[in-house]
Amino acid sequence: MAWDPLTMGTWAQWASAAATTAGFVLGILALVRHYYVERVLEFDRRYKQHRDYIGTLWRCARNQYVEFRKQHTELPEELDQLIRRAGVPPNLPPVTRDIRDWRHANASKLTSLQQKMLAFASCIYPERKGQGGDWSDHSAITDKTAAEAFHKARGELAWFWDTEAWPVWRRHLRQHHADGRDLLILISWLEIALHEWTDTRGLGKVRLFKVLQRTWKEA
Secondary structure (H helix, E strand, O other), X not given: OOOOHHHHHHHHHHHHHHHHHHHHHHHHHHHHHHXXXXXXXXXXXXXXXXXXXXXXXXXXXXXXXXXXXXXXOOOOOOHHHHHHHHOOOOOXXXXXXXXXXXXXXXXHHOOHHHHHHHHHHHHHOOOOOOOOOOHHHOXXXXXXXXXXXXXXXXXXXXXXXXXXXXXXXXXXXXXXXXXXXXXXXXXXXXXXXXXHHHOOOOOOOHHHHHHHHHHHOOO
């Protein structure tokens, strides 16, 4: 059967269009991949710049846990152990629409270790309950210099993870930033307590919460 030149021309046009479309799609995918690779590299670079803040946060938190445990001798010896056993706070925003309501909405659902984890965060950032002055005036961290250093480190790290980690692949975070799990769990509990002092309406560091849940909730 002879080929109709018109039919052959139509097929050629379709093939050319398909090749053009495929090339366009592959080009877009390459650009997207390049964007995410660049974001990962930038995240890694900036993560290294936050090492001092990480050290400050953990040092102050662990020192304070030693004092906290004197009143709660049934708790694990190390703060890291409590963090891992308490795990991710349940129903973080956006499930709870206003972070200020988190304690009221979830207190009855917490395990005993989660209750202690919240109590530890609240001894650092106390509930306001009509108290005036600065949070550090009522914090269990009595050394003002240490309190200010802790607060700055927590703020910088919370901002960093809330703004920079969202585009980073979960597998990359698990493989290259596994220490981020305990850090984000601690920051999440502190974020809840902090908002009970500031009484600031909203979701809090919701992207940080999402990164924690999608990456490490089941880890």
